[in-house]
Amino acid sequence: MTQTAPIAVTTTDGPRAGARGWWALIVLMLPVLLVSVDNTVLSFALPEISLALAPTGAEQLWIIDAYPLVLAGLxxxxxxxGDRFGRRRxxxxxxxxxxxxxxxxxFAPTAGLLIAARVLLGFFGAMLMPSTLSLLRSIFQNRDQRRMAIAVWASAFSAGAALGPIVGGFLLEHFSWGSVFLLAVPVLIPLLIAAPLLxxxxxxxxxxxxxxxxxxxxxxxxxxxxxAIKSVAVDGATLIAAACVALSVVLGFLFVRRQLRATTPMLDMALFRRGTFxxxxxxxxxxxxxxxxxxYFVSQHLQLVIGLTPMMAGLALVPGMLAMIVAGLVIVPISRSVRPSVVVPAALVFSVVGYLLVAFASDEHGILALVIAFVVLGIGIGAAETISNELILSSAPPAKAGAASAVSETAYELGAVLGTAVLGGIITALYRGALVIPPGVPAEIASGARETLAGAYGAAHELAEPLRTQLWDAxxxxxxxxxxxxxxxxxxxxxxxxxxxxxxLRTPRSH
Structure with missing residues (x-):
């Protein structure tokens, strides 16, 4: 019986990119940097947004999730x-x-309008992200160069996440929460000028x-x-949530069947038959x-529980972001001689340890425990995602780079949605279940305190002592x-x- 050969991935014999290619990489990092800054800044701005716009618990989650949800869907x-009309366009x-x-x-005056703006940002953001990664595939045809370019590209996510809290913290301490959205303008103007040239x-x-x-x-x-996931997180299991899951499964099945039967499908489902992809x-x-x-939960813990300012909370997470960047770059030479099926699980062990440090850290270690935990977690995620992103691109034919990049970015953005909805929803449900309202707190104030931690912060400040301290401590x-x-x-x-x-990820080592 003949054995099927493993799916070939791109080798190192492609032409090497020159200086213009590396300048183009810098330009393509700008939208990645922006999206990463936007996500991190919003997490840190959420307490102030909650105080200013008074969203419900569901609206607070939607402010975070509306953008990545629309982005992932499109x-x-x-x-x-982009594959059809031009990725740069x-x-x-x-x-x-x-x-x-x-x-x-x-300048959104209400939570509803801010959610609507986030929906539109998701629409236009869906044009940005697949284009950047797929353009890298066409610029860097040599695999060694492409692996390094993707590591640098991926580091822009970490760099933006590190820069976001610092810049955002400064803005939040001196201006209103709306200033964090204006960061997009100075970042994207250089892109609009340089991209047509480079x-x-x-x-x-x-x-x-x-x-x-x-x-x-x-x-x-x-x-x-x-x-459905968000609904379960906020309201518990309902018939509506079950119906949404069923609808999603049916429509997903119909989408896959339509792609398999099409002569030229919108998404080549053969990509998913490749184990590495x-x-x-x-x-x-x-x-x-x-x-x-x-x-999601650490940013709130640092600001609302420990009492750090937004800038100080951002600075507390910078070491972890830097660890993510360094890990993504260091893993490149290691990956030339170690199989992905070994190096990626080994890297993720660090992230597991980081989460366990948070779970079992004692209260007296406070900020230090969170900083160390995020450093360890960042090492694992930075290394693993550099390798996985490169495998996604190298497993796909160059002509299908846009579709492959889109699937990769869909996973990323869906992960962002699920991270907030699942883990954020779980901690919100646990918070509501554990909160004991002190006797004497008016019903309307107690209702606001039960919604979110930020709601409790605002509710407590409407009370006089000693109820204020009692409610906030609870x-x-x-x-x-x-x-x-x-x-x-x-x-x-x-x-x-x-x-x-x-x-x-059992692919042959590339040399």
Whole structure:
């Protein structure tokens, strides 16, 4: 019986990029930097947004999740459009729209309008992200160069996450929360100027057709499942949530069947038959769920429980972000001689240890324990995602770089949604279950305190002593009680990612 040869991945014999290629990489890092800054800043701005706009618990989650939800639902569509009409063209359209809507979001007067702005940001953001990664695939055809370029590209996420809290902290201490959205304008203007000069246009010579039914099916498969997860996190299991899950499964099945039957599908489903591609996608998904969930509850803990300013809370997380950057760069030479099925699980062990440090750290270690935990967690995620992103691109044909990049970014953004919805929803549910309202607190104030930790902070300040201190102490204690279980769940997700990597990423070493 003949054995099937392993799926070939791109080798190192492609032409090497010159200086212009590396300058193009710098330009392509700008939208990645922006998206990362935006996500981190918003997490740190959430307490002030909650105090200013008084969102409900569900609205608070939607402020975070509306953007990545729409982004995840449209990434495959936008990736296909980029393959067909030009990836650089989509990048420039997305950058223009993203900058304009960011300026509008900065002045949103209500939680509902801010959520609407986040929806539009997701629409234009879906044009940005697949374009950057797929353009790297066409610029850096030599695999060694591409692996380093992807490590640098991925480091922009970490750099933005590190820069976001510092810049955002400064803005939040001197200006209103809306100022964090205005960061998009000075970041995207250089992109709009430099990209036409430095970044070559690329497209698929045989692109998938534009299929409105497939677009609707892909959105229909994404939105209900995330809504169901959010609904369960806020309101518990309901018939509506179950119906949404069923709808998502049915529409997802119809989408896959339509792609398999199409002569030129919008998304080439054959990509998912490659173990390295599917495995790397799952590693990205679970890693981002763990990372975003960690940032969701730690940012609130540092500011509201420990009492740090937004800037000081951001500085506390900078060592972890720097560790993520360094790990992504250091892993490149190691990956030349160690198989992905070994190096990725080994890296993720660090992230598991980071979560366990949070789960079992004693109260007296406070900030130091969180800083060390995030450093260890960042080492694992930075190394693992560099390898998984490179495998996603190298496993796909160059002409399908846009579609492959879109799937990779879909996993990333879906992970961001699930990180907030699942881990954020769990800790919110645990908080509500553990909160004991002190006797004497008026019913309307007690209702606000039960919604979120930020709601309790605002509610406590409406009371006179000693009820103010009693309510806040009860809220802080309830929030902290949920961190242990949430951290253990995060550790379990990372362990699952490590097992998947060990089983699926068994590709030959590249030399």
């Amino acid at each position: 990434l495959v569509t936008m990736g296909t459009l 989509m990048l420039l359209i997305g950058a223009t729209g993203f900058a304009a809507v960011s300026a509008l979001a900065a 970044v070559p246009e690329s497209r698929d010579p045989a692109p998938g057709r534009i299929d409105p039914i497939s677009i609707l099916l892909s959105m229909g498969a994404m939105v209900p499942i995330v809504y 599917s495995g790397a996608i799952l590693v990205n998904l679970l890693s981002v769920v763990a990372l975003v969930g960690f940032l 809220a802080a204690s309830a929030f902290e009680s949920g961190i242990t279980l949430t951290s253990l769940i995060g550790a379990g997700l990372v362990m699952a990612a490590g097992v998947i990597a060990a089983v699926t």
